Amino acid sequence: MDIARTPSTPDGNPHLADAPPLPPTPPMILREDYRPFGWLVPNVRLDFTLGLAETTVRADLQVARNPAADSTPVLRLNGDGLNPLEVLVDGAVMNSWVMEGPDLLVTLPDDAHTVTITTRIDPAANSQLMGLYASGGMLCTQCEAEGFRRITFFPDRPDVLSTYRVRMTGPRADFPVLLSNGDLVGSGDGADGTHWAEWHDPWPKPSYLFALVAGDLMVQRDSFTTMNGREVDLGIYVRAEDEGRTDHAMQSLKRSMKWDEEVFGREYDLGIFNIVAVSDFNMGAMENKGLNVFNTKYVLADPDTATDGDYDAVEGVIAHEYFHNWSGNRITCRDWFQLSLKEGFTVLRDQLFSQDMGSAPVKRIEDVRVLRSVQFPEDSGPLSHPIRPDSFREISNFYTATVYNKGAEVIRMMRTMAGPERFRAGCDLYFQRHDGEAATCEDFVRAMEDGAGLDLRQFRRWYSQAGTPQVRVAVASVEGGVELTLSQTTPATPGQEGKQAVPIPLKLALHDRATGTLGEETLLMLTGAEQRVTLPHDGDAPVLSVNRGFSAPVVIRRDLAPDDLVFLAARDDDPFARYEAMQDLVVGHLLSAVRGEAPEKWGAEGGRAAIRDVLATVLADDGIDDLMRGELLILPGETYLAEQLPVADPGRIHTAREALKGWLGQALEGEFLALHHRASRVGNGFDAEAKGARKVKTQALVFLAAGNPGLAAELATAQYDASCEPGGTMTDRQGGLLVLAGLDSPARTARLLDFYNRHQDNPLVIDKWFSxxxxxxxxxxxxHVQALAQHPDFTLRNPNRARSLFMAFVGNANAFHAPGGEGYRMIADTVLALDPLNPQTAARFVPPLGRWRRIEPGRAALMREQLERIAAAPRLSRDTFEQVSRSLG
Structure with a gap:
């Protein structure tokens, strides 16, 4: 191998070379190439001398030859932008080390040594927000996936597990709070106004779970008593101005701890659990052992600044990161190809928790909506990959909806097949077998086979096969029952042309439309390419309710008559099936409109009349609460509609959807007005009734704005103004402003200005204003977006602010797909400006442009042109390079 060297460098160190240029094509990393690391690192001691512009790190690594790996005298320690100031082996200066690219290579003569490396870093200059960086005067870390190598040289891979002892020293005036993983074992004052703290984490962990926070922070304290009687000290650390907005997060944490004990039998294992809220953060949150670092968006909440959706998100993300303590920390990933092992499993756990804390049917519909709007397009596009990928160039690009959300659905299918009790037995066995290990997806599947009694030989295909299966269902009456013919196909995806059949658990029921009798639910396993099954049924005119509860992450193709869809949408006893029938009814009508088909296909008045009648039923149905009613009132999104077409014209889709919404707003104006008046009389509490009322109140405004803009502007203005009175909520305020923002009304400008002035000192609320x-x-x-990009409060350096404007814009299909390509150009400009600052955030903006193959030719050419412009930029990051090259194909 080539080792970069120069005779000397400006600092006089003969071992350092000028950084070589990035290769034209970053190397491909293959899952099949995995080998255990040659050295164990059982113990790590880190000593930090802290400063915003200069932090010195001394790392003592105890290393020993790994008997399970190929023997090698060379210890490779990963680095990124680091220069070693000193390298010692067993206390003596080591001069035989070399640099290979960014990595430090040390040749060791014996089987066990202590390697000491001193580095110096500049947290204030770290705009990537990976490793140790400065945020508003505080220091914090983000090490997943490969950020630890930006702090010190280390074998930065998830299968190297170590116990950590961390000592931090810094000026007390700048950093009165010093936090790290594990339990606090010592603290004290030093010279010249400094102080120190020492933390010890007794549980072996990979370097990506390391965390450090130092700053001037306030803390809300509480405690939790575990099921075995241990007292755990809880702390949520925030800036002084955010004190008082952490009560909901603290209660969410305590509910999560209790739920995990009761449902999964998992008890917390340290004496301290801390959360820190950080305003500059690439992700939502991070599960570092005992010290979770959170984006402020998922910690801070009060009625005046957070919506009901924000409250739910805080609770869900708090739960997700806490649940990682076992499904991710105590058992971690062998390699990054196994990312769904911890993320898919933990997403399922947080979904089940949220279902138990609120409305299970509504939560299920919300989760499916996310899957369909984000993961299904990913599965059908150039970035398609299995939940356990086979290769990558940059691992941060695989923190995707496929790995997380589809990964959760795959494990949920195991739970459906096994039932809750047997699934729990499989989970217990998994935790028992692999506690303290770096495991694989295969380890989890084996535990499910042995603990839950499942045969998952064919099911493993879900882990290795990309794409969304499509299931076609045909129904035929036969003597004594109904014959179902089910077939499955999965479209080809990049690198996977031929697909094998996967096991698909389908919950279904037969209803009798003639009598209104609802049938019992049964579970059917579709395992082959085609399968026939006969179900007993005594009555006439059966209607099939299929994939109830969304029992499998598939696309159902069924040729149901509009009358049958109307029956299911109005009568089905499964909430998801009812929602699904409503969606199918609307999709069928809108696709006909987009294609220019005659409305007679849907009856004399066209499909919109059937939709009107079902919506009228939904509005009048006292058997459902407003939370569910709000879901049934949400029309399919434009992205989801585009997914139903081989090639989509975004302009035609938008026009058709808005036309339907406007017609319904006019046809049911009285009903929507009555709904808004009724919901407005409900108090501003946080029970299900009040949350549901707020939800349907804004949904009513959405339809009225399309059908009668003047009336909607009056109501939205009144809703906004009332929300600003004492006791008002951000949910109503944002709902009213959402509608006003889309209208040409004098109230629009006035209320947008009022919102900004009212909340200009709160960054999270100003993010809402941009979005x-x-x-x-x-x-x-x-x-408007072009102008907002020049606003004094806008910056690309804060990921939340960048996403609040440009990711929200990408989700606005009509504006993003402007016929002249201005939207595409603006997003490409954003990628090029962000990439040198924060590659991870920049790369997230590429996939929307990568959908060009599924868009009509005129716009597709403009999208591809912008991708090519990005690809031509010099020195693209690995993150952006991989996304662009795959998108161009």
């Missing part, structure tokens, strides 16, 4: 305008239906939304 509301970027995603609005206003005809000048594109121009």
């Amino acid at each position: 509301l305008q970027a995603q609005s239906l206003h005809r000048n939304a594109l121009a």
Whole structure:
């Protein structure tokens, strides 16, 4: 191998070379190439001398030859942008080390040594927000996936497990709070106004779970008593201005701890659990052992600044990161190809928790909506990959909806097949077998086979096969029952042309439309390419309710008559099946409109009449609560509609959807007005009734705005103004402003200005202000976003702010797909500006452009042109390079 060297460098160190240029094509990393690391690192001691512009790190690594790996005298320690100031082996200066690219290579003569490396870093200059960086005067870390190598040289891979002892020293005035993983074992004052703290984490962990926070922070304290009687000290650390907005997060944490004990038998294993809220953060949160670092968005909440959706998100993310303590920390991943082992499993756990804390049917529908709007397009596009990928160039690009959300659905299918009790037995066996290990997806599947009694030989295909299966269902009456013919196909995806059949658990029931009798639910396993099954049925005119509860992450193709869809949408006893029938009814009508088909296909009045009648039933149905009613009122999104077409014209889709919404708003104006008046009389509490009322109140405004903009503007203005009175909520305020932002009304400008002035000192709420305008239906939304990008409060350096404007804009299909390509150009400009600052965030903006193959030719050419412009930029990061090259194919 080539080792970069120069005779000397400006600092006089003969071992350092000028950084070589990035290769034109970053190397491909293959799952099949995995080998255990040659050295164990059982113990790590880190000593930090802290400063915003200069932090010195001394790392003592106890290393020993790994008997399970190929023997090698060379210890490779990963680095990224680091220069070693000193390298010692067993206390003596080591001069035989070399640099290979960014990595430090040390040749060791014996089987066990202590390697000491001193580095110096500049946290204030770290705009990537990976490793140790400065945020608003504090220091914090983000090490997943490969950020630890930006702090010190280390074998930065998830299968190297170590216990950590961490000592931090810094000026007390700058950093009165010093936090790290594990339990606090010592603290004290030093010289010249400094102080120190020492933390010890007794549980072996990979380097990606390391965390450090130092700053001037306030803390809300509480405690939790575990099921075995141990007292755990809880702390949520925030800036002084955010004190008082952490009560919901603390209660969410305590509920999560209790739920995990009761449902999964998992008890917390340290004496301290801390959370820190950070305003500059690439992700939502991070599960570092005992010290979870969170984006402020998922910690801070009060009625005046957070919506009901924000409250739910805080609770869900708090739970997700806490549940990682076992499904991710105590058992971690052998390699990054196994990412879904911890993320898919933990997403399922947080989904089940949220179902238990609120409305299970509504939560299920919300989760499916996310899957269909984000993961299904991913599965059918150039970035398609299995939940356990076979290769990658940059691992941060695989923190995807496929790994997380589809990964959760795959494990949920195991739970459906086994039932809750047997699934729990499989989980118990998994935790028992692999506690303290770096495991694989295969380890989890084996535990499910042995503990839950499942045969998962064919099921393993879900882990290795990309794409969304499509299941076609045909129903025929036969003597004594109904014959179902089910067939499955999975479209070809990049690198996987031929697909094998996967086991698909389908919950179904037969209803009798003639009598209104609802049938019992049964579970059917579709295992082959085609399968016939006969179900007993005594009555006439059976209607099939299939994939109830969304029992499998598949696309169902069924040729149901509109009358049958109307029956299911109005009568089905499974909430998801009812929602699904409503969606199918709307999709069928809108696709006909987009294709220009005659409305007679849907009856004399066309499909919209059937939709109107079902919505009228939903509005009048006292058997459902407003939370569920709100879900049934949400029309399929434009992205989901585009997925139903081989090639989509975003303009035609938008026009058809808005036309239907406007017609329904006019046809049911009285009903929507009555709904808004009724919901407005409900108090501003946080029980299900009040949350549901707020939900349907804004949904009613959405339809009225399309059908009668003047009336909607009056109601939205009144809703906004009432929400600003004492006791008002951000949910109503944001709902009213959402509608006003899309209208040409004098109240629009006035209320947007009022919202900004009211909340200008709260960054999270100003993020909402940017997003509301970027995603609005206003005809000048594109121009508004271009202007907002020049606003004094806008910056690309804060990921939340960048996403609040530009990711919200990408979700606004009509504006993003402006016929002239201005939206595509703006996003490409954003990628090029962000990439040198924060590659991880920049790369997230590439996939929407990568959908060009599924868009009509005129727009597709413009999208591809912008991808090519990005690809031509010099020195693209690995993150962005991989996304662009795969998107161009």
